[in-house]
Amino acid sequence: QLQLQESGPGLVKPSETLSLTCIVSGGSISGINYYWGWVRQPPGKGLEWIGCIYFTGTTYYNPSLKSRVTISVATSKSHFSLKLNSVTAADTAVYYCARHGVSWGFDPWGQGTLVTVSS
Amino acid sequence: QSALTQPASVSGSPGQSITISCTGTSSDVGGYNYVSWYQQHPGKAPKLLIYEVSNRPSGVSNRFSGSQSGNTAFLIISGLQAEDEAVYYCNSYTSSTTWLFGGGTRLTVL
Numbered sequence: 001q002l003q004l005q006e007s008g009p010g011l012v013k014p015s016e017t018l019s020l021t022c023i024v025s026g027g028s029i030s031g032i033n034y035y036w037g038w039v040r041q042p043p044g045k046g047l048e049w050i051g052c053i054y055f056t057g058t059t060y061y062n063p064s065l066k067s068r069v070t071i072s073v074a075t076s077k078s079h080f081s082l083k084l085n086s087v088t089a090a091d092t093a094v095y096y097c098a099r100h101g102v103s104w105g106f107d108p109w110g111q112g113t114l115v116t117v118s119s
Numbered sequence: 120q121s122a123l124t125q126p127a128s129v130s131g132s133p134g135q136s137i138t139i140s141c142t143g144t145s146s147d148v149g150g151y152n153y154v155s156w157y158q159q160h161p162g163k164a165p166k167l168l169i170y171e172v173s174n175r176p177s178g179v180s181n182r183f184s185g186s187q188s189g190n191t192a193f194l195i196i197s198g199l200q201a202e203d204e205a206v207y208y209c210n211s212y213t214s215s216t217t218w219l220f221g222g223g224t225r226l227t228v229l
Binding site: 037039046047048049052060061062063064096100102103104105106107109110111112 | 120122151152153155157159164165166167169170171176208210212215216217218219220221222223
């Protein structure tokens with residue numbers, strides 16, 4: 001059974017870079033037709049798609065975050081990562097990683113990790 | 120890239136049916152049959168309920184169903200149960216090769 005688990009610091013200072021890793025277990029990160037994505041949810045608010053990566057390394061980003069986001073994949077290590085630079089308090093959110101297809105929906109999801117941006 | 124439009128809240132009594140709408144444009148919802156729906160309980164990760172407009176993953180109750188008309192997709196929950204009280208989100212693939220969520224709808228079971 002495929003499982004995803006986010007890891008990374010829970011506190012980041014303003015203007016610094018948020019870095020998270022999603023560890024994939026129980027399946028291959030190299031499967032065709034799947035994208036490995038990041039979704040965030042500010043406290044009390046809705047879901048926002050951040051971006052995703054295909055195992056070949058091709059990336060797609062939310063236009064509103066594109067200038068600050070980098071997603072990378074390490075297929076040999078079965079994990080993919082998110083970097084969001086120049087963070088502000090508005091980037092405080094629960095960050096989820098998830099597998100998704102073009103049409104197949106987001107499933108499974110990681111449990112989510114709260115990242116707070118504060119000095 | 121604006122979020123897909125969902126009603127902020129809906130409510131229903133146990134046993135009743137409710138419908139949640141999700142409105143987009145011809146560049147997302149209306150352009151593809153790639154709408155999915157999610158249920159999120161407080162403090163939990165979202166759970167996939169419907170994909171490709173009307174398909175249910177294995178293990179999802181057949182009380183949940185989906186449909187689409189033009190630029191609007193619908194999630195129908197029949198035989199409402201107390202455990203259905205949650206926030207529901209729609210999502211669509213877009214012509215820009217991005218994915219877009221709705222703002223979420225809070226379902227209250229009266």
